[in-house]
Amino acid sequence: MGFKRTLLAAGAAVGILAGGATGALAGQPxxxxxxxxxxxxxxxxxxxxxxxxxxxxxxxxxSPVAGGGGSAAMTVLRARVxxxxxxxxxxxKGPAIQEWAAQGVVANLDDVAKKEGWDKVIPPMLQKIVKxxxxxxxxxxxxxxxxxIWANPKLLAEVGAKIPTTWAEFNTVAxxxxxxxxxxxxxxxxxxxxxxxxxxxxxxxxxxDFYRKALVELDDNALKSDTMIKVxxxxxxIRGDVDADFSGREWNLATNMVMNGxxxxxxxxxxxxxxxxxxxxxxxxxxxxxxxxTKGGAFILNSDSLVMFKVKGKDKIEGQKLLAKLILGKxxxxxxxxxxxxxxxRLDVPMGKFDSxxxxxxxxxxxxxxNNTLVPSMAHGIAxxxxxxxxxxxxVTAHFNSNMSSKExxxxxxxxxxxxxx
Ligand code: GAL
Numbered sequence: 001m002g003f004k005r006t007l008l009a010a011g012a013a014v015g016i017l018a019g020g021a022t023g024a025l026a027g028q029p030x031x032x033x034x035x036x037x038x039x040x041x042x043x044x045x046x047x048x049x050x051x052x053x054x055x056x057x058x059x060x061x062x063s064p065v066a067g068g069g070g071s072a073a074m075t076v077l078r079a080r081v082x083x084x085x086x087x088x089x090x091x092x093k094g095p096a097i098q099e100w101a102a103q104g105v106v107a108n109l110d111d112v113a114k115k116e117g118w119d120k121v122i123p124p125m126l127q128k129i130v131k132x133x134x135x136x137x138x139x140x141x142x143x144x145x146x147x148x149i150w151a152n153p154k155l156l157a158e159v160g161a162k163i164p165t166t167w168a169e170f171n172t173v174a175x176x177x178x179x180x181x182x183x184x185x186x187x188x189x190x191x192x193x194x195x196x197x198x199x200x201x202x203x204x205x206x207x208x209d210f211y212r213k214a215l216v217e218l219d220d221n222a223l224k225s226d227t228m229i230k231v232x233x234x235x236x237x238i239r240g241d242v243d244a245d246f247s248g249r250e251w252n253l254a255t256n257m258v259m260n261g262x263x264x265x266x267x268x269x270x271x272x273x274x275x276x277x278x279x280x281x282x283x284x285x286x287x288x289x290x291x292x293x294t295k296g297g298a299f300i301l302n303s304d305s306l307v308m309f310k311v312k313g314k315d316k317i318e319g320q321k322l323l324a325k326l327i328l329g330k331x332x333x334x335x336x337x338x339x340x341x342x343x344x345x346r347l348d349v350p351m352g353k354f355d356s357x358x359x360x361x362x363x364x365x366x367x368x369x370x371n372n373t374l375v376p377s378m379a380h381g382i383a384x385x386x387x388x389x390x391x392x393x394x395x396v397t398a399h400f401n402s403n404m405s406s407k408e409x410x411x412x413x414x415x416x417x418x419x420x421x422x
Contacts, residue, residue, distance in 0.1 A: 031316070
């Protein structure tokens with residue numbers, strides 16, 4: 001379904017949130033922020049933004065829409081815009097930013113960008129995401145890495161294993177864990193979580209060039225290739241590594257399973273680290289982090305941004321400018337990302353307070369940029385517009401939740417992408 005049609009369809013699903021600036025002092029900079037940061041670590045990170053905003057005289061109206069990955073939040077956003085009542089600021093990502101900008105409903109942030117020198121501090125890979133036709137229309141908050149394994153060191157030690165570095169090793173470790181009655185992989189069976197695992201497998205088995213061909217360029221040969229068959233074979237193996245209750249589970253509950261010794265590992269972006277930290281866990285001791293098996297230290301990029309929608313009223317417009325300015329502040333970038341599990345969106349923030357996982361993320365990001373192994377996340381809406389990633393994710397989930405053969409999955413994948421492209 002194209003973007004406009006999706007927008008219209010959302011009219012039927014109106015779930016209007018309380019909005020407006022009621023209670024604000026006259027002229028007080030005010031924002032209403034629509035987001036899906038409701039888990040422990042996410043909420044702490046968001047509170048840092050709220051606190052910074054209110055400390056600078058702003059009034060913050062919170063509009064959370066629960067649901068990891070944000071698809072519920074996007075449905076609410078479409079309904080709000082259709083109803084002529086857009087939130088002042090919205091958590092948005094990747095090509096969705098461009099799509100909303102093309103609709104003419106988002107505010108231009110060039111004034112703030114010029115004053116704050118964004119061109120100098122935002123890395124070019126993020127500038128591409130947050131600019132539309134050369135103008136800033138979004139403010140990047142963070143840099144998340146998707147391809148991580150989070151592990152419980154005690155459970156791995158029970159089978160004498162370390163975090164696996166190849167998929168073959170992953171399978172051996174998983175089998176040993178199962179033989180001891182330990183669930184190898186904590187997983188939440190929601191389409192975006194299935195897709196999160198899938199893209200790390202595409203990267204690990206195919207490498208960065210294959211990832212780009214298949215999940216960014218949507219090359220028919222790559223989608224139908226033997227490599228893709230191997231990817232689905234690995235997904236089938238992984239399906240046997242999750243517990244019986246995985247279906248529908250939220251990602252942070254899966255993280256809790258690793259924390260509480262109910263499962264040995266989770267494949268998830270580094271927002272999972274935010275959960276460990278919020279629970280007082282220490283990296284390297286209570287939990288381990290390592291990249292998912294990959295050739296050449298690749299980095300699958302996910303980055304959150306806030307987009308300001310066109311609104312009326314001086315208080316709201318001033319609120320948007322203040323929020324946009326604060327988000328890229330050096331101190332704020334440090335505080336927010338320490339909670340969120342990500343690394344800062346500007347690369348000149350002192351990293352002294354960040355842990356070993358964050359430092360690894362930054363080092364791998366830099367080497368991935370140099371070696372051309374930095375790729376955008378398909379599962380998290382950075383690589384493709386929603387209708388195209390949706391077509392892929394549907395097939396991934398259908399395969400994961402059935403006995404579909406790898407051959408059939410590859411056939412359906414190519415067909416679904418073809419249809420979504422037309
Ligand atoms: C991602 C988002 C992260 C985190 C995660 C789980 O798509 O970029 O910031 O919130 O979903 O909700």
